[in-house]
Amino acid sequence: MDTAGIETMTTRRLRELVAGKGVHGAEQMDREQLIEVLRAGGDDAMTRSEEQLLVGTELWETGRARLRKFVVTEDVQVTVQVRREGIRLERIPIAEGDQRPVEDPDVFGPAEVFGTEEGGVVYEITLHEERPVVTTEIVPVERVRLAKVVEVDDHVVSGEVRKERIETDLPGEAPRVLGS
Numbered sequence: 001m002d003t004a005g006i007e008t009m010t011t012r013r014l015r016e017l018v019a020g021k022g023v024h025g026a027e028q029m030d031r032e033q034l035i036e037v038l039r040a041g042g043d044d045a046m047t048r049s050e051e052q053l054l055v056g057t058e059l060w061e062t063g064r065a066r067l068r069k070f071v072v073t074e075d076v077q078v079t080v081q082v083r084r085e086g087i088r089l090e091r092i093p094i095a096e097g098d099q100r101p102v103e104d105p106d107v108f109g110p111a112e113v114f115g116t117e118e119g120g121v122v123y124e125i126t127l128h129e130e131r132p133v134v135t136t137e138i139v140p141v142e143r144v145r146l147a148k149v150v151e152v153d154d155h156v157v158s159g160e161v162r163k164e165r166i167e168t169d170l171p172g173e174a175p176r177v178l179g180s
Contacts, residue, residue, distance in 0.1 A: 006038050014038065022047025048179050051161040065146050084129035 006014070014034035018026040022045055023037055166178040
């Protein structure tokens with residue numbers, strides 16, 4: 001190789017040439033070391049190379065999931081018991097043996113009380129009834145979230161790779177192939 005030509009080459013080209021000669025570590029050598037290796041010439045060695053299958057993965061989107069909250073209105077029927085007070089007139093006769101004359105001559109009261117339009121003493125009872133009262137309250141009933149689940153599958157990947165073979169032909173030995 002022309003020494004002057006080596007001096008004008010880029011460091012990248014020098015690294016390529018040194019690596020092509022099978023010299024390991026060409027990536028770490030500086031420019032002067034690369035030139036020195038190229039000037040020294042070959043070491044009569046041959047490098048056998050092989051391709052290797054490089055397998056990796058890439059991420060693909062396969063779908064999307066989302067949660068969206070909205071409000072719906074529905075009719076609900078609930079049965080509730082309500083109480084209502086009524087009135088019943090009870091007449092309890094006094095047995096003949098228990099009937100005695102009233103000793104208080106003023107049992108009917110003074111005329112001012114019994115002589116009114118209402119006719120005397122009024123006994124009054126207040127009646128009540130229950131009525132349904134409807135209100136609402138908000139209570140939490142469920143928590144909902146999305147979570148990713150990672151499933152792992154094995155996939156067999158195949159491809160072709162090329163390999164170099166070196167055939168030896170040594171004196172006194174049968175020819176053989178290296179790298180098989």
